[in-house]
Structures are given as C-alpha cells and as structure tokens.
Amino acid sequence: MLVTTLLLYDMKRIRRHTGLCLVFLAVPLVTALARIALPGSRITLAFAWSCPVACAALVIGAMYARSMIDRLSGFEAALLVSPMTRGTLIASRVATGATILLAQMAVLLTILAIRF
Numbered sequence: 001m002l003v004t005t006l007l008l009y010d011m012k013r014i015r016r017h018t019g020l021c022l023v024f025l026a027v028p029l030v031t032a033l034a035r036i037a038l039p040g041s042r043i044t045l046a047f048a049w050s051c052p053v054a055c056a057a058l059v060i061g062a063m064y065a066r067s068m069i070d071r072l073s074g075f076e077a078a079l080l081v082s083p084m085t086r087g088t089l090i091a092s093r094v095a096t097g098a099t100i101l102l103a104q105m106a107v108l109l110t111i112l113a114i115r116f
Contacts, residue, residue: 027058027104032107035112059101063093
C-alpha cells in the first residue's frame with residue numbers, strides 16, 4: 001500500500017515537469033513516426049527495435065537524477081526518517097520507472113499498430 005502511495009506521488013511529481021513528460025513521449029513518438037514515414041528503411045527498423053532500450057536508459061537516467069535532487073533537497077532524508085524501510089522507497093522508485101516505461105511502450109505500440 002505504501003509503495004502504491006509513493007508511486008502515485010512520484011507520478012504526480014513527474015507530471016508537473018512538462019519538459020520531462022514531453023521528452024518521455026517524444027522518444028517513442030519520433031521512433032514510431034519515422035517508422036511510419038519510411039516503412040522500408042532498415043535504419044528506422046533498427047530504431048524501432050532499439051527504442052525500448054533507449055526508453056529504458058532515459059527512464060533510468062531520469063529516475064537517478066530525481067533521486068539525486070531529492071537527496072540534495074533533503075526530501076529523501078525526510079522519507080527515510082518516516083516509518084518505512086529503504087526497500088519500500090526503492091520499490092516505489094522501481095515501480096515508477098516501470099510504469100513510465102510501460103506507458104512509453106504503449107505509445108510506441110499503439111502508433112505502430114494503427115499503421116501496420
């Protein structure tokens with residue numbers, strides 16, 4: 001229950017940063033649109049196959065940057081003083097990253113399914 005609460009809180013915090021949301025959506029969107037525009041190209045096929053890896057790297061980088069910002073601002077220390085374990089905090093961060101990655105792959109597959 002606590003992991004779900006922290007997951008929703010993290011998603012709300014990420015949604016407030018419109019630039020970050022646009023970047024999260026831009027990677028699968030650009031990949032899908034390039035695949036639609038150039039359907040016979042081997043380069044766009046390679047981009048389409050490597051998009052999940054690029055999206056995962058982007059999410060890992062963003063979550064790492066978010067944890068560093070939380071650590072510098074003192075938010076993480078406040079969370080660790082609360083009655084929850086460090087594992088709960090880590091599980092909520094992993095769940096947030098997995099949710100974002102799942103949303104990115106849903107965008108990519110939806111656009112590709114509509115076209116192909």
